[in-house]
Amino acid sequence: MSLYLKLFFESIVFAFSALIANKLRTILSLLGITIGIFSIISVFTMVDSLERKVRSSVSTLGSNVVFIQKWPWEFGGDYPWWKYWQRPLPSLDEMHEIEKRSEMASSVSFMASTKKVISSGSIVLENVSVLAVSNNYDKVKKIEISKGRYFTELELKAGKNIVLIGSAVEENLFLNANSLGLDIKVFGRKYKVVGVLKREGQSMLGESMDDQIIVPVNNAINFIDLKSENTNPTVMIEAKATIPNQQLKDELTGLMRSMRKLKPATEDNFSLNETSLLLNGFDKLFGVINLSGAFIGFFSILVGGFGIANIMFVSVKERTNIIGIQKSLGAKNSFILFQFLSEAVFLCLLGGFIGLVLVYFTSLLLSEILDFEIILAFKNIITGLFISLVIGLVSGIIPAYFASRLNPVDAIRSN
Amino acid sequence: MDPILKLNAISRHYKVGAEEIQALKSVSIEINKNEYVALMGPSGSGKSTLMNIIGCLDTPTSGEYFLNGKDVSKMEDDDLAEIRNKEIGFVFQTFNLLPRLSALDNVALPLIYAGFNKQTRIDRASEVLAQVSLSDRVHHKPNELSGGQRQRVAIARALVNNPSIILADEPTGNLDSKTSHEIMALFEEIYKKGNTIILVTHEEDIAQHAHRIVRLKDGLVESDTLNGQRIKKESIV
Numbered sequence: 001m002s003l004y005l006k007l008f009f010e011s012i013v014f015a016f017s018a019l020i021a022n023k024l025r026t027i028l029s030l031l032g033i034t035i036g037i038f039s040i041i042s043v044f045t046m047v048d049s050l051e052r053k054v055r056s057s058v059s060t061l062g063s064n065v066v067f068i069q070k071w072p073w074e075f076g077g078d079y080p081w082w083k084y085w086q087r088p089l090p091s092l093d094e095m096h097e098i099e100k101r102s103e104m105a106s107s108v109s110f111m112a113s114t115k116k117v118i119s120s121g122s123i124v125l126e127n128v129s130v131l132a133v134s135n136n137y138d139k140v141k142k143i144e145i146s147k148g149r150y151f152t153e154l155e156l157k158a159g160k161n162i163v164l165i166g167s168a169v170e171e172n173l174f175l176n177a178n179s180l181g182l183d184i185k186v187f188g189r190k191y192k193v194v195g196v197l198k199r200e201g202q203s204m205l206g207e208s209m210d211d212q213i214i215v216p217v218n219n220a221i222n223f224i225d226l227k228s229e230n231t232n233p234t235v236m237i238e239a240k241a242t243i244p245n246q247q248l249k250d251e252l253t254g255l256m257r258s259m260r261k262l263k264p265a266t267e268d269n270f271s272l273n274e275t276s277l278l279l280n281g282f283d284k285l286f287g288v289i290n291l292s293g294a295f296i297g298f299f300s301i302l303v304g305g306f307g308i309a310n311i312m313f314v315s316v317k318e319r320t321n322i323i324g325i326q327k328s329l330g331a332k333n334s335f336i337l338f339q340f341l342s343e344a345v346f347l348c349l350l351g352g353f354i355g356l357v358l359v360y361f362t363s364l365l366l367s368e369i370l371d372f373e374i375i376l377a378f379k380n381i382i383t384g385l386f387i388s389l390v391i392g393l394v395s396g397i398i399p400a401y402f403a404s405r406l407n408p409v410d411a412i413r414s415n
Numbered sequence: 416m417d418p419i420l421k422l423n424a425i426s427r428h429y430k431v432g433a434e435e436i437q438a439l440k441s442v443s444i445e446i447n448k449n450e451y452v453a454l455m456g457p458s459g460s461g462k463s464t465l466m467n468i469i470g471c472l473d474t475p476t477s478g479e480y481f482l483n484g485k486d487v488s489k490m491e492d493d494d495l496a497e498i499r500n501k502e503i504g505f506v507f508q509t510f511n512l513l514p515r516l517s518a519l520d521n522v523a524l525p526l527i528y529a530g531f532n533k534q535t536r537i538d539r540a541s542e543v544l545a546q547v548s549l550s551d552r553v554h555h556k557p558n559e560l561s562g563g564q565r566q567r568v569a570i571a572r573a574l575v576n577n578p579s580i581i582l583a584d585e586p587t588g589n590l591d592s593k594t595s596h597e598i599m600a601l602f603e604e605i606y607k608k609g610n611t612i613i614l615v616t617h618e619e620d621i622a623q624h625a626h627r628i629v630r631l632k633d634g635l636v637e638s639d640t641l642n643g644q645r646i647k648k649e650s651i652v
Contacts, residue, residue, distance in 0.1 A: 017515060330496050409472045
């Protein structure tokens, strides 16, 4: 066995020296593999980076939170909207009822949103998202505050004119000056800034927290129609630490049905949404992009593989005499086979490696330009090298077999 | 003593299109250890075919071939490769060195196939290169060597694995007469160290270096005689 390994190693050394001797040809023939690996791995890398971003955005919603809404989070072509559009919207009262009766919830909160004009002095911002929230919103949503504080329970109950603002809102309204304790105008009235949210950065799920402001729902109820579809009223329930989501959902289904007095035979007229539903949807989407990337890449790799097979045939033809000499000196068929096979594999690995280097530099460049981090993952490096290895084996095996089966008498005479 | 090489009614037929060519009809030869045999014959006599069979590059259509007691006439590719590696040292008319390898690496090549480690290979190859007086050309590539030096490297390569027979195919065919003379003197030296040499040639004066001359014609042995001239010369010495 060690002899076999030794011969294998020697045949690789042979292959390597042959490649060095034909530099230009080597480079040209591995270009196909380089382009193939570049296209496959760059698609994988883009998708992975997008996916990572989406997952981190989704995770800010909380994985153990159930959202009671009118519309379900579903994806796909056959969304039966006609079944949902006459449903009632979740209300503040229902939220209070759930808070009172649920045993599996650790915190329950209500949220509605709208777009409004806000201003501070002469600076006016249009189309700013205003979230109207109830008690416990900070716990369910895990919001972090960089300056100031969250609303107190009393302030929320009383519906005071107070506001939390996103970091980008602060920058725009106050030009980086400290905003705590100052007033901004929302709904045409003055609201005191009690806190600033920590910077979140670009979000893959619509708007970033940075561009939003938060007010108590008991205050906003005077200016926002919570019975309107446009405000997207949502009841958010966080499960207790040991309670699985499904159990919480079962309980919530019972509570909601009894509150809404639904007969046993009728369908639910509310949706219980979870972040896993969102992720499932994204998984499907990314799966499709990945598949199409792999499909396109497969063909370019195939072309590259043909190139390698071709150049290997030329190489065998050119070295027929040397193969004959090697055989006359006692090289076994397997030695010749390994020699040419490892030459093909080495070519492909080199081509793949160059492709990966190109992906790496492209990802650095794009990360710079797009303000969005694109990372060439270790997993994708391995995938790229593995594909190169397989292509090398597949495209090298026929020329190598051909070389190994050459008749020594004929081979040694050819020139 | 058993002969080192024994051919028994060897024949070799080729198919060219629909026609069958009988390159060797029936050849029987025995060669003992430390014999110096010249194999002669005009082109088309089956000389090359016989050499290929003796060198285990080809297998006979019928007949038996024992090399060092082993029946090699029905062996498969890999076993034949091993026999070539261990039992036979080839010297070719066109030297057949690997152009990109140094003299040392060329000589060490059979040792790679035999599975020796690197140090052993270098030691052994240097040793045989010294035997052919090329110690100062160890790291030269074939294109940096003269014809005679290239043939010496090839001879060193043939010797490196201590083969049972040295099979030289027109070893002086590409050399001028002075260099030919040197190469034949080298074969003489190798022979005196106890090696068995089979020399394939069509030149009468080259064949005269051997002790025994086997002449082939039309795929048969025409004559198999001791070289009286040579033996007489030796007995005088």
